[in-house]
Amino acid sequence: MGSTETILQTKTIEVAIVGNPNVGKSTIFNQLTGLKQKIGNYPGVTVDKTVGSCEIKDKKFSLIDLPGTYSLHPNSEDEVIAHRVLNSYDQSEHPDYALVIADASNLERGLLLCSQVMDLGIPMALVINMVDLAEKNGIEIKAFTLFKSLGIPILLTDARKSQGIEEIKELLYTENFLEAPQFMKMDDIFSKTLSTAIRSKFSLKTSYQAFQLLGFREQESILKTEQKDWLDALVADHGFNLTKAQIQETEIRFGLISQVLDKAILKKPIQAKNFTRALDKLLIHKVGGYAVFLAIMLVIFQAVFSWAELPMDLIDGLFASISQWLTEHLPAGALTSLLAEGIVPGIGGIVIFIPQIALLFGFLSVLEGTGYMSRVVFLMDRLMRPFGLHGKSVVPLVSGVACAIPGIMAARNISNSKERLITILVTPFMSCSARLPVYIILIGLAVPNENYGIVNLQAITLLSMYILGIVAVLASAWVLNKILKTKEKSYLIIELPIYRIPGWKDVLITMYSKSKTFVVEAGKVIMAISIVLWVLASYGPTERMAQLEEERVIAVLGLEGEALLASENNFASRKLEASYIGILGKTIEPVIRPLGYDWKIGIALITSFAAREVFVSTIATIYSIGGDVDNELTIREKLAQEKDPITGKPIFNTATVFSLMIFYAFAMQCMSTLAVVYRETKSWKWPVIQTVFMTGLAYFAALITYQILS
Amino acid sequence: MTADSMKKGNIGIVKAIGDGETKLNLLEMGIRPGKTIEFLNSAIWGGPIAFQIENNIVAIRISEAAGIEIDLMEK
Numbered sequence: 001m002g003s004t005e006t007i008l009q010t011k012t013i014e015v016a017i018v019g020n021p022n023v024g025k026s027t028i029f030n031q032l033t034g035l036k037q038k039i040g041n042y043p044g045v046t047v048d049k050t051v052g053s054c055e056i057k058d059k060k061f062s063l064i065d066l067p068g069t070y071s072l073h074p075n076s077e078d079e080v081i082a083h084r085v086l087n088s089y090d091q092s093e094h095p096d097y098a099l100v101i102a103d104a105s106n107l108e109r110g111l112l113l114c115s116q117v118m119d120l121g122i123p124m125a126l127v128i129n130m131v132d133l134a135e136k137n138g139i140e141i142k143a144f145t146l147f148k149s150l151g152i153p154i155l156l157t158d159a160r161k162s163q164g165i166e167e168i169k170e171l172l173y174t175e176n177f178l179e180a181p182q183f184m185k186m187d188d189i190f191s192k193t194l195s196t197a198i199r200s201k202f203s204l205k206t207s208y209q210a211f212q213l214l215g216f217r218e219q220e221s222i223l224k225t226e227q228k229d230w231l232d233a234l235v236a237d238h239g240f241n242l243t244k245a246q247i248q249e250t251e252i253r254f255g256l257i258s259q260v261l262d263k264a265i266l267k268k269p270i271q272a273k274n275f276t277r278a279l280d281k282l283l284i285h286k287v288g289g290y291a292v293f294l295a296i297m298l299v300i301f302q303a304v305f306s307w308a309e310l311p312m313d314l315i316d317g318l319f320a321s322i323s324q325w326l327t328e329h330l331p332a333g334a335l336t337s338l339l340a341e342g343i344v345p346g347i348g349g350i351v352i353f354i355p356q357i358a359l360l361f362g363f364l365s366v367l368e369g370t371g372y373m374s375r376v377v378f379l380m381d382r383l384m385r386p387f388g389l390h391g392k393s394v395v396p397l398v399s400g401v402a403c404a405i406p407g408i409m410a411a412r413n414i415s416n417s418k419e420r421l422i423t424i425l426v427t428p429f430m431s432c433s434a435r436l437p438v439y440i441i442l443i444g445l446a447v448p449n450e451n452y453g454i455v456n457l458q459a460i461t462l463l464s465m466y467i468l469g470i471v472a473v474l475a476s477a478w479v480l481n482k483i484l485k486t487k488e489k490s491y492l493i494i495e496l497p498i499y500r501i502p503g504w505k506d507v508l509i510t511m512y513s514k515s516k517t518f519v520v521e522a523g524k525v526i527m528a529i530s531i532v533l534w535v536l537a538s539y540g541p542t543e544r545m546a547q548l549e550e551e552r553v554i555a556v557l558g559l560e561g562e563a564l565l566a567s568e569n570n571f572a573s574r575k576l577e578a579s580y581i582g583i584l585g586k587t588i589e590p591v592i593r594p595l596g597y598d599w600k601i602g603i604a605l606i607t608s609f610a611a612r613e614v615f616v617s618t619i620a621t622i623y624s625i626g627g628d629v630d631n632e633l634t635i636r637e638k639l640a641q642e643k644d645p646i647t648g649k650p651i652f653n654t655a656t657v658f659s660l661m662i663f664y665a666f667a668m669q670c671m672s673t674l675a676v677v678y679r680e681t682k683s684w685k686w687p688v689i690q691t692v693f694m695t696g697l698a699y700f701a702a703l704i705t706y707q708i709l710s
Numbered sequence: 711m712t713a714d715s716m717k718k719g720n721i722g723i724v725k726a727i728g729d730g731e732t733k734l735n736l737l738e739m740g741i742r743p744g745k746t747i748e749f750l751n752s753a754i755w756g757g758p759i760a761f762q763i764e765n766n767i768v769a770i771r772i773s774e775a776a777g778i779e780i781d782l783m784e785k
Binding site: 070071073075105106108109112137243246247250251254276277280284285286287289290374377378379381382383391489491492493494495496497 | 731732733734735736737738739740742750751752753754755756757758760762765766767768769770771773774
């Protein structure tokens with residue numbers, strides 16, 4: 001970078017946004033930054049790092065959206081992040097200011113966090129959000145009185161209605177942040193000698209920062225072992241009881257906050273109509289609550305599948321025509337082939353899932369935004385517990401129906417590490433959307449499209465596959481729960497927020513960012529594997545391939561139309577047989593023979609490692625169907641006619657088809673999922689165990705299925 | 711008595727929070743001495759209990775509720 005440029009470039013001002021859950025923090029963040037958001041990672045933890053940028057007049061701001069927390073005590077990784085960022089331990093994070101968001105109806109709780117941030121000594125301001133609702137409930141906030149007691153700038157806003165956003169921008173622009181006067185004197189619970197010792201060693205400004213460092217020493221990966229040992233020794237020397245001190249701290253803070261609020265809040269006894277309580281009479285009812293939840297889930301899945309169908313067909317067609325266009329217009333050769341048969345279908349295989357993922361996350365975000373999601377956690381907690389899962393495991397599992405990757409990432413907000421691990425390990429059993437095209441082809445082969453009473457046999461078979469996935473989730477979770485041990489206590493303390501209309505902008509941004517995360521996470525792996533598979537499928541021992549090519553040139557000479565196509569398809573199939581992947585398929589044939597599969601199906605099993613739905617296109621190529629791969633009827637008819645060359649019986653008989661479906665239901669065939677599990681668990685141990693367990697289970701279940709049915 | 715033995719519609723005042731691993735979490739959620747607490751609903755088979763605590767509804771498991779000592783208010 002040139003020196004003149006450096007001078008001209010204005011400094012980006014960093015502001016950390018912090019607040020309790022459900023205070024409209026992300027709405028304010030979204031209003032300020034829109035789509036200019038980046039999701040990254042903090043080193044050593046799995047919390048998403050959401051940073052957004054915004055420009056106000058000639059100033060540039062970088063806003064860090066910290067996860068919602070009730071306090072700065074180390075309850076989960078979320079607090080570790082808030083703590084680390086606000087104290088600027090991490091060299092890459094040193095916000096200039098903190099913007100605390102609080103809910104006007106819940107100021108007492110909001111001020112607990114706010115007062116802790118105040119005592120860290122970072123220049124800050126307080127935004128009191130959702131004032132309309134508080135006023136309706138008879139709560140009037142005297143902002144000036146509050147300002148005088150706290151000594152920090154205060155704004156009243158209603159972000160959902162975009163009220164006060166301009167004022168926040170004004171506050172940012174004028175950098176009207178103040179370093180707060182000390183809110184709580186730490187001396188009574190945290191001795192001066194301790195505080196001074198820590199402050200001088202780590203050059204910290206305030207006594208509360210020193211107290212915080214002690215509290216986070218176990219979790220803080222940025223501390224060196226030597227520093228941790230020093231802190232441990234200090235605690236032991238002073239006989240300091242941290243937990244007791246934290247409880248005392250909380251009690252003292254609440255006491256001080258009560259004094260502040262007595263002066264700053266006017267409460268009128270308005271008996272407002274309590275919409276939330278009325279609605280909860282049904283929604284968290286012992287019977288009705290579950291019925292409504294089930295109905296909502298059915299409606300969502302129905303909508304996700306039917307609404308996504310059209311865009312998915314369009315994407316499928318688009319990528320097929322791009323491939324075709326490339327083949328026709330580029331000079332024939334390896335590069336064109338790689339592009340048209342490797343890269344473009346690879347990208348298509350990722351993009352095709354976007355409609356379902358965006359829709360599902362749209363619906364989940366609506367449920368979250370209305371406040372219903374917490375009720376689901378409440379309803380499901382007891383049902384999940386016997387399986388070693390938590391009420392909060394429901395979201396990852398439901399997401400798993402679209403794709404396991406966002407599901408596994410959603411397991412982050414389960415604080416108990418054992419429950420989180422079990423959730424991550426079992427989520428891939430949920431029947432994801434990549435399995436659907438495989439099931440549809442296979443069911444069409446083995447199950448007659450007839451009605452039994454009012455029940456369609458094919459539909460009920462498909463439904464059974466989804467139920468089988470859920471059964472596998474619960475059964476394996478139950479087993480894992482017996483094996484894994486933890487000392488951590490499992491607990492559930494969750495706020496059931498008031499019901500409200502979701503912020504539609506927030507919903508859209510969630511849909512966008514989840515799809516983007518999926519494309520980035522799954523995309524890398526699917527692309528890489530698609531290319532490797534293309535190489536394996538396009539090349540083989542040179543002699544044999546050359547010989548086939550010669551034969552092809554002679555055979556197609558003078559052929560036209562249908563006959564030409566049939567001949568080309570025939571050679572494509574024979575080339576695939578001769579390729580490395582064909583050799584690989586034949587190598588594994590003895591292993592998969594007992595499951596009822598021949599080497600051709602073996603090839604499809606291997607290519608499915610890129611993504612399960614690749615099964616369909618591989619099978620189409622290998623049985624030289626070619627042409628219109630999307631026409632499921634064509635594939636189905638062709639497959640039904642396939643005969644075993646030795647026995648003369650159909651290859652896709654009932655036993656083989658059901659064995660295949662069982663295999664696809666259980667096997668770990670998704671590299672992208674494994675990559676995400678590795679990242680979330682920070683070791684290769686769990687993805688390896690997961691692969692062995694799932695694929696082993698798939699093998700034996702498919703073996704039993706085939707042996708019984710054949 | 712403790713909050714887990716309350717019945718639907720019961721209202722009480724929080725007297726104390728027992729020392730336990732979740733004491734700090736309960737305090738942070740605003741469940742602390744002097745607050746009114748009302749039993750709203752419980753999930754099936756001994757699942758979590760939803761309490762109205764002043765302005766908020768908070769759901770906790772029975773094991774956590776057992777740590778909240780309350781004085782029941784007469785209706």
